[in-house]
Amino acid sequence: MTEKIFADAINEAIAEEMRRDPNVFIMGEDIRLSIYGATKNLYKEFGEERVLDTPLSENGFFGAAIGASLVGMRPIVETVTSFMWVAMDQLISQAAKMRYMFGGQATLPVVYRASMAYGSGSAAHHSDRNYPMFMNMPGIKIAVPATSADAKGLLKTAVRDDDPVIIFEDTNLMGTRGDVTDDEIPFGKAVIIKEGSDCTIVGIAGSVKLALDAANNLEKEGISCEVINPRTLVPLDKQSILSSVEKTGRLVIADPAHKVCSAASEISSIVAEEGFWFLQSPIIKVASEQVHIPYAQSLEKLVYPNVDKISTAVKKTME
């Protein structure tokens, strides 16, 4: 167990996987000089053949990664959520659909690392938190690391998994610290990061920490929250969430995505169907306002879940 900042945990996972398996390589824009911070020193260690700086052709190189994965490579692609729009065809028509469409013949061990750079004035074009869209379309596994340990362990699992995976990396976490281990973290296993009895809070990516902070504050007011980090959204460990709600009877979901058709919507709908009889009060979604991300900090801060909004929601479930 060593303490690492989130970005370095990612870096370490990539380096370890590249050392372990010569078929693993990484491609993306400006990764040799690591302008997004997680690919430091890889070029030095692995050279130009395994660390590819790509032209600005996301549809082209996202697809090239798919093709390479089909015939034996295990590519890691670095990108930003907002650059996925230009490459949606390769992500959806090929990465997500190909295996099934070909009756299971195709195996595509490709990993996309997409950073979600919201919260610091990047405005509407650079602040997407678009994992709910990929949840809607079957075929891609989705990881949402919330800690350094998640960042490292989920990435290692992703590289070894034979299915396409997108890891949504919350840049608000990039500088946070936490213990990491060398182990893979299994997909589809949520982790209860704080136990409690009054209300369950499911947090997603950067909202896990907000949920924990809210829970810690509420504890002082005598409200006991259980905080769950699902770690992956596909597969989603719905059992852990249902069991927690069975215990607490209440549910708040904190999700940085836009609130309509969000991960929060999905989790709410699962509990409204399968955990209905456990519920003692309405399920509350604390997700981003249904508006684009404004540039001005005075506005941007109003959009996302925060500790206050989560605490208020929990209290509302207790009324």
Place this chain on the structure above:
Amino acid sequence: MTEKIFADAINEAIAEEMRRDPNVFIMGEDIRLSIYGATKNLYKEFGEERVLDTPLSENGFFGAAIGASLVGMRPIVETVTSFMWVAMDQLISQAAKMRYMFGGQATLPVVYRASMAYGSGSAAHHSDRNYPMFMNMPGIKIAVPATSADAKGLLKTAVRDDDPVIIFEDTNLMGTRGDVTDDEIPFGKAVIIKEGSDCTIVGIAGSVKLALDAANNLEKEGISCEVINPRTLVPLDKQSILSSVEKTGRLVIADPAHKVCSAASEISSIVAEEGFWFLQSPIIKVASEQVHIPYAQSLEKLVYPNVDKISTAVKKTME
């Protein structure tokens, strides 16, 4: 009031709007010869300047429609849901985001008509029902006509609306008949197509008819269902749904989209939050299985909502 088949209702709306306003034009692939059935005779009446057959460059021409709409035109773009993936950047980065990003300066009266051709062996690449993804991203209005009247009236409203609109046209309805009027149908007003007292069924697009059939069958068994056609998903008339659930205490949502992060998920989550105290039993989603659309008819028919699945769900809410 005249009876029209769905495809002709669309055709009539386009022609009427093009006659009314010289800035309305239509573009798409193979529309002059109307291979998808809804653009018959337009070329003859309006000529090559207003009926544009485009190359296979969806990102290019979807974007060109946006640009044209910015400077005074009102384009109608014909496409198929599955061809939207290659054009997602223009739909999301430009159509959805532009107005807000530019502080309200941009006005984009562009309409995309996207046909959802599922259910007849088109397989994974040609069967998308992807409106939930566009619900997640603010900025585009979304219509889901369920009858000939909807098809005509919602399209007329869309053309006159100053915001971008996507109309998801369910090809399973193309040959169905129904009365149409000359009136626009307002966005954000659901219609109760059958009143009932035991359970509310919200249907979407082609599932409205399935919901109605289920309700009619259930009536014979003494179960009284209220069937709601929301007509638009953005804006969504949540008040009509909540009022209905207040009356019935039960809710089933029939949605042809993939069930995770579906429109059904969203509606369920709204009711679980805002209508919780009305509910007497779990909310059930009857949506498509979380699998790609298989080619074989023996498999494909298992995927979507159908009358049986809806009836079973309603009965389950009554247990």
Place this chain on the structure above:
Amino acid sequence: MEITKEIQRLMLERMWTIRNFEEKVIEVHEAGEFVGPAHPYIGEEAVAVGVCLALKDSDYIAGNHRSHGHPLAKGGSIKKAMAEIYGRVDGYCKGKGGSMHLADFSVGILGESGIVGSSVPVATGAGLASKMRKKDFVSVVFFGDGASNQGACHESMNLASIWKLPVIFVCENNQYAITNSYENSVAVDNVSDRAVAYNMPGILVDGQNVEAMYEATAEAVKRARNGEGPTLIEGLTYRFEEHSLGLGKIRRGEYRDKAEIDKWRERDPLDIHTKKLIERGILSESDCKKIENDSKVEIEEAVNFARNSEFPGPEDLFEGMWANPIPKP
């Protein structure tokens, strides 16, 4: 370039396989034996056959919605192709894919894509893997004149060129994208003229001449295996039938002159090649007839195989979704 007699003969065989396969598909579709779209390759056989016979089994191909010719030319199983179109468990894709998604990974067929242009980046990536793994396989992608206007083609050709990948871009220019003509949609005289924009050779070939297609491909393959990078080959061809089954009845003739169709039908790739083989004394007329007939028998067997194969059942629905399965949501 010397083309062996064996290959000259194989060219005819494979072209007959495709021709007869397609005729049969049209026939059984009309009889309602399967549901779903299918896009006949009749008239264009020389393109896929010329290209694929210049490849090794270890080379890869990927294609598009006009999808039967490519795998059959590459040597994929005829029976499995037919069974797939019938939506049966013994199809290439166990009935999950259908006509537009034929794929036989066992002989290097990375699959056909229903979304136009979408397999171009994928094939480019197979070329990237070849280079990275220091293998000598090449990767070929077939796409239409319509597809050439997709951004995916542009991006992929540029990538293949800067990275000098062993990729061959084969544009099957049949001069129409459904009802839209080449002139109405492509801004340049020949698709192959676009190769200069990517600093790669662009070769315009008579797509009705299977040997010309073979030679151009063999040359491109040599360059590719030598590490000299990609090539764009344009086969100028014509589809003799309508764009797709079903559409035929509605649209026949409304966007193509009868005269134009007739002119092209006179340039039937099978006739052209048959004539050469006979002239050269490689095969007799009756040898050729036998090839045609043997192929018909084989296709008949394939149809019977398909008809006798099972439909997939409910237990198959989720099969093949995941390599490392996850619980059903």
Place this chain on the structure above:
Amino acid sequence: MEITKEIQRLMLERMWTIRNFEEKVIEVHEAGEFVGPAHPYIGEEAVAVGVCLALKDSDYIAGNHRSHGHPLAKGGSIKKAMAEIYGRVDGYCKGKGGSMHLADFSVGILGESGIVGSSVPVATGAGLASKMRKKDFVSVVFFGDGASNQGACHESMNLASIWKLPVIFVCENNQYAITNSYENSVAVDNVSDRAVAYNMPGILVDGQNVEAMYEATAEAVKRARNGEGPTLIEGLTYRFEEHSLGLGKIRRGEYRDKAEIDKWRERDPLDIHTKKLIERGILSESDCKKIENDSKVEIEEAVNFARNSEFPGPEDLFEGMWANPIPKP
């Protein structure tokens, strides 16, 4: 081509506006006066200014993330530009857009796009509207060498060509996309060489020479207004600063030689043009100095305007989302 003295002078003025604007933005960013990325246009001023001065107010432009030069060159309000970067209500976009999304529709600026390549189809569509409405306005889009590898450019150039749209594609080739060099990413010697693939003129211009940019644009504008279709103009240029503010401190020099930077700094577009004006006797040295200083005063006023403008408040959050508003979900 004769360029009037007035325009020659205006060229210098606009270039100084941009230069001083950018210097100020760097200064106040370092002082922490605003949060968010910004991409300085220093070194490339001649491109936007040469292009925009060849346009009328009724012509449209669209641009990219390197976004301050285009609107300032087109005559957009300097104060509103600065206020937008400060995230204030008096900005072009009321603080919603910020540096990467400057847009002033009142003077034909359809907006800058943070997504690389994404405004190219949009500008093409403005050209389509010009043709459809039989107006004589032209539409110009600025994009980088990096952007030229986006599929959107390919598709748009093809569309503009087949439809003969009055669109001018201006590639600002500053030879890098962040840290990735032109050689590593574009397969052809010059971006303008790609014009042949779309059957349109492709003109390579010295992007440090504002008059050359003006002339090439004027020529393209003439063609466009005459219904002769689009032109691709490549301005060969260089950014003197780092890719974006913030990034500067980390990456300076690691991918570009100092020698290369120095060589290009010697070709400062403002110096080049100033020298010409003095040589031609159009302006004296002190006239030029005055232009520089007046511009500094104007920028100072703009900063004060921005500083004194309000931040948007909670009531503004949903403003501007919809033209025909809908209830909050």
